[in-house]
Amino acid sequence: MMYSVRITDLEKKFKNGRKIFSGLNLELEEASLTALVGASGEGKTTLLNVIGLLDTDYAGQVELFGQKASELNQAEMARLRNQQIGFILQEPLLIKNMNVRDNILLPTVYLDKGLRKSKDYYLKRAEKLAEQLGVSQVLSQKPATLSGGQKQRVTAIRALINEFWRMSQPDRWMKKTRKSS
Ligand SMILES: Nc1ncnc2c1ncn2[C@@H]1O[C@H](COP(=O)(O)OP(=O)(O)O)[C@@H](O)[C@H]1O
Ligand SMILES: [Mg+2]
Numbered sequence: 055m056m057y058s059v060r061i062t063d064l065e066k067k068f069k070n071g072r073k074i075f076s077g078l079n080l081e082l083e084e085a086s087l088t089a090l091v092g093a094s095g096e097g098k099t100t101l102l103n104v105i106g107l108l109d110t111d112y113a114g115q116v117e118l119f120g121q122k123a124s125e126l127n128q129a130e131m132a133r134l135r136n137q138q139i140g141f142i143l144q145e146p147l148l149i150k151n152m153n154v155r156d157n158i159l160l161p162t163v164y165l166d167k168g169l170r171k172s173k174d175y176y177l178k179r180a181e182k183l184a185e186q187l188g189v190s191q192v193l194s195q196k197p198a199t200l201s202g203g204q205k206q207r208v209t210a211i212r213a214l215i216n217e218f219w220r221m222s223q224p225d226r227w228m229k230k231t232r233k234s235s
Contacts, residue, residue, distance in 0.1 A: 055083065055122070056083070056084040056095040056120070057081050057082060057083060057117070057119075058082050058083070058084045058086075058118065058119055059080060059081070059082040059117070059118060060080070060081050060082075060087075060092075060115075060116075060117040060118075061079060061080040061081075061104075061114065061115070061116050061117070062079055062105065062114055062115040062116075062117075063077055063078070063079065063113070063114040063115065064077075064080075064101075064112060064114035064115075064116065065077070065078070065112060065113040065114055066097075066100055066104070066109075066112045066113075066216060067112075067113075072225075073099070075112075076095050076174070077098075077120070077198055078101075078114070079179055081187055081206070084119075089148040090102070097208065099144070105118070106135065106139055106141055107123060107126075107131045107139070109130075110123065110124075112235075113150070118134060118136060118139075119134075119144060121134075125168060126132075126190060131182070132164075133166070136161060136164050136165065136175070136216065137165070137166075137169070137216060137218070138218055140213030140214055140216075140218070142206070142209050142210050142213050143209065143214055146197075146202070146205035146206050146208070146209045147209070147227055148197035148205060148208060148209065148212075149197070150196065150197060150198060151196070152196075152197075153193070153194050153195060153196055154192050154193050154194070154195055154196075154208050155177075155193040155194060156181060156187070157208065157212060158180045158184075158211050158212045159173075159176055159180060159192075159215065160212065161212060161215050161216050162176045162215055162216060164177060167205075176215060177212060179215060180193070180211065180215060181193070183214060184211060187207040187210065187211060188207070189204055189207050189208055189211070192204055192208075212232060220221060
């Protein structure tokens with residue numbers, strides 16, 4: 055069985071002493087769809103921050119695509135976020151002085167050279183996704199001129215622009231990472 059996420063005995067304590075998880079275990083199979091549901095304040099965002107490698111201040115073990123999070127350095131974490139994780143935040147954080155199109159294309163800029171396809175390829179992909187989500191008309195606009203829903207859809211496209219490659223081959227992913235870092 056391949057897991058995209060495997061968490062063992064997670065415990066999270068905030069700086070103010072508030073403890074939120076203790077002994078949390080979670081296994082998510084590859085290529086599965088999971089909804090994390092809970093009342094406000096129950097820890098959804100906290101857990102996603104751990105899974106998304108945005109928060110590394112916890113006890114317990116977190117494995118992503120077969121790799122222990124604790125064994126990844128900053129560059130490896132950044133690479134994993136860029137290539138394997140798509141985040142749609144509650145707040146649609148878009149870069150103000152870039153138009154929507156360039157915001158969407160930003161994650162492709164940070165792809166390893168060997169993985170990056172042509173700018174034209176991503177442009178076409180962005181346009182196709184924009185069409186599917188009904189935001190084609192706003193691609194040349196600045197984020198500030200969009201409605202809340204349009205901003206959310208743009209952040210969804212940004213999260214999808216890099217194809218998640220090799221989800222099923224973490225060993226090869228890791229070798230590539232080590233070589234190029
Ligand atoms: N930085 C923090 N310091 C202290 N407590 C926090 C912090 N962030 C979140 N919490 C608390 O942890 C709990 C879970 O928060 P959160 O994960 O944001 O909930 P959810 O996303 O499920 O609404 C809440 O009770 C919240 O007040
Ligand atoms: Mg939340």
